[in-house]
Amino acid sequence: MSKLSLIEDLKARGLIAQTTSEEELVEHLGSGRVTLYCGFDPTADSLHLGHLVPLLMLKRFQEYGHRPIALVGGATGLIGDPSFKAQERQLNSAEVVQDWSNCLKRQISQFIEFNDNGGAILANNYDWTSNVDVLSFLRDIGKHFSVNKMISKESVKQRIEREGEGISFTEFTYQILQSYDYQKLNELYDCTLQIGGSDQWGNITGGIELVRRMNGRSVHGLTLPLITKSDGTKFGKTEGGAVWLDPKKTSPYAFYQFWLQTPDADVYRFLKFFTFLDVARIEAIEAEDQAREGRPEAQRILAEEVTRLVHGDDALAGARRITEALFSGDHSTLDADDYAQLQLDGLPASQVPAELADLPLTTLLTEAGVATSGKQVKDALQRSAVVINDEVCSLDRNMDAATLFSKESARFERFFLVKLGKKKHHLFYL
RNA sequence: GGUGAGGUUCCCGAGUGGCCAAAGGGAUCAGACUGUAAAUCUGACGCGCGAGCUUCGGUGGUUCGAAUCCACCCCUCACCA
Numbered sequence: 001m002s003k004l005s006l007i008e009d010l011k012a013r014g015l016i017a018q019t020t021s022e023e024e025l026v027e028h029l030g031s032g033r034v035t036l037y038c039g040f041d042p043t044a045d046s047l048h049l050g051h052l053v054p055l056l057m058l059k060r061f062q063e064y065g066h067r068p069i070a071l072v073g074g075a076t077g078l079i080g081d082p083s084f085k086a087q088e089r090q091l092n093s094a095e096v097v098q099d100w101s102n103c104l105k106r107q108i109s110q111f112i113e114f115n116d117n118g119g120a121i122l123a124n125n126y127d128w129t130s131n132v133d134v135l136s137f138l139r140d141i142g143k144h145f146s147v148n149k150m151i152s153k154e155s156v157k158q159r160i161e162r163e164g165e166g167i168s169f170t171e172f173t174y175q176i177l178q179s180y181d182y183q184k185l186n187e188l189y190d191c192t193l194q195i196g197g198s199d200q201w202g203n204i205t206g207g208i209e210l211v212r213r214m215n216g217r218s219v220h221g222l223t224l225p226l227i228t229k230s231d232g233t234k235f236g237k238t239e240g241g242a243v244w245l246d247p248k249k250t251s252p253y254a255f256y257q258f259w260l261q262t263p264d265a266d267v268y269r270f271l272k273f274f275t276f277l278d279v280a281r282i283e284a285i286e287a288e289d290q291a292r293e294g295r296p297e298a299q300r301i302l303a304e305e306v307t308r309l310v311h312g313d314d315a316l317a318g319a320r321r322i323t324e325a326l327f328s329g330d331h332s333t334l335d336a337d338d339y340a341q342l343q344l345d346g347l348p349a350s351q352v353p354a355e356l357a358d359l360p361l362t363t364l365l366t367e368a369g370v371a372t373s374g375k376q377v378k379d380a381l382q383r384s385a386v387v388i389n390d391e392v393c394s395l396d397r398n399m400d401a402a403t404l405f406s407k408e409s410a411r412f413e414r415f416f417l418v419k420l421g422k423k424k425h426h427l428f429y430l
Numbered sequence: 431g432g433u434g435a436g437g438u439u440c441c442c443g444a445g446u447g448g449c450c451a452a453a454g455g456g457a458u459c460a461g462a463c464u465g466u467a468a469a470u471c472u473g474a475c476g477c478g479c480g481a482g483c484u485u486c487g488g489u490g491g492u493u494c495g496a497a498u499c500c501a502c503c504c505c506u507c508a509c510c511a
Contacts, residue, residue: 263467264467296467299465327466362478373476374479376475385460423466
């Protein structure tokens with residue numbers, strides 16, 4: 001089978017929500033190296049899973065010989081994108097946004113090759129936005145925008161029409177800023193394609209129009225589908241909140257586990273979205289899983305591929321080591337070094353407090369971050385869901401931390417493997 | 431500036447003097463069943479091992495007793511100007 005064209009591949013993966021004239025886009029992409037961009041607004045100090053698909057998209061284009069620009073929204077992040085948001089957003093201070101912008105820059109640069117000559121570009125829209133004065137903005141840029149058109153955009157419609165909500169001028173202006181980015185990137189780098197989540201369609205078309213008006217050029221846009229889960233819940237969330245790409249915020253082990261727990265109904269789609277495996281290969285995996293009774297392989301493959309992509313081989317190895325040790329059901333094979341390694345690999349770990357006499361387990365485990373409240377621990381204790389070093393711990397031992405965590409009951413006189421529920425593990429050490 | 435509608439526990443949303451830690455739904459967590467899946471059933475779901483403690487925009491007040499009544503204030507929205 002011959003290699004698919006980029007667009008064919010993206011289509012096969014279900015990665016295209018909408019595009020401007022597909023014919024023209026295909027032709028454009030076939031005509032040589034295209035420069036494209038995708039923006040990432042600094043709304044936190046790290047990107048999360050929601051950003052991963054567009055980020056990988058840039059990479060996909062790069063693999064097909066195009067030149068990606070990752071744009072950090074140092075300016076737009078100060079304003080806040082209203083697209084499909086139900087409520088006005090809280091403005092973050094300039095310092096914070098600045099700081100977050102730097103974080104994102106660092107993170108993105110680990111992902112895409114920026115250093116090869118003529119390779120990808122990392123930009124920040126603050127660079128060309130911060131020094132535009134109001135009057136120039138209004139006269140040179142604002143003049144190209146029709147308010148009638150702006151308010152009819154689907155992305156802000158609910159904010160304008162919905163009772164009980166409104167939109168500030170600040171956020172309303174966002175689409176102008178983003179359009180200006182496209183215009184600027186077109187001018188500076190000959191950027192002719194903008195990609196983004198499907199919620200960005202309005203902003204993208206706005207930019208396309210501005211480029212046409214100001215630069216007299218016809219450029220393109222492409223949006224990616226919103227990643228949904230089969231059960232309707234939000235993708236990319238765990239108990240602890242968002243799944244971050246920063247290993248300090250979400251450990252590679254937790255990251256690996258997240259993917260491993262993907263429901264069957266989603267896993268093959270996710271393989272197409274989040275990995276670079278050929279679509280044909282993914283379909284083969286699906287067929288094999290179906291032919292075999294019982295547990296599918298897809299989750300494991302997905303977890304390995306994505307963890308490697310985001311955190312690298314070493315981190316993946318660590319995540320697998322922990323998983324192997326904790327979920328094999330047999331902890332007896334672990335030696336003292338293995339326990340130490342678990343911690344190094346990113347298994348959550350805490351030191352056992354010195355004074356245990358009056359410390360209930362509920363408090364101890366809550367403070368270690370195993371659960372968010374004593375109530376949860378209590379519930380788990382009642383249901384025999386708390387296991388310390390392979391021994392089920394019941395509620396009546398709640399006040400018995402001193403014995404449970406004594407040197408005598410420790411593994412190798414130091415370690416305690418605490419399990420809450422089926423999946424939550426925590427290492428305690430003396 | 432005027433008029434009207436609102437601000438309830440993570441979210442939606444009931445509750446208009448005691449029976450309210452506050453209905454119902456969602457989300458979440460745990461148990462059974464499984465495959466670290468889904469579906470289903472069960473339990474938990476402000477905090478606390480517990481006695482108990484702290485909530486219903488804010489501050490005061492009325493009352494034996496307030497999320498519920500009163501006053502003032504803050505915030506949001508809509509319409510009008």
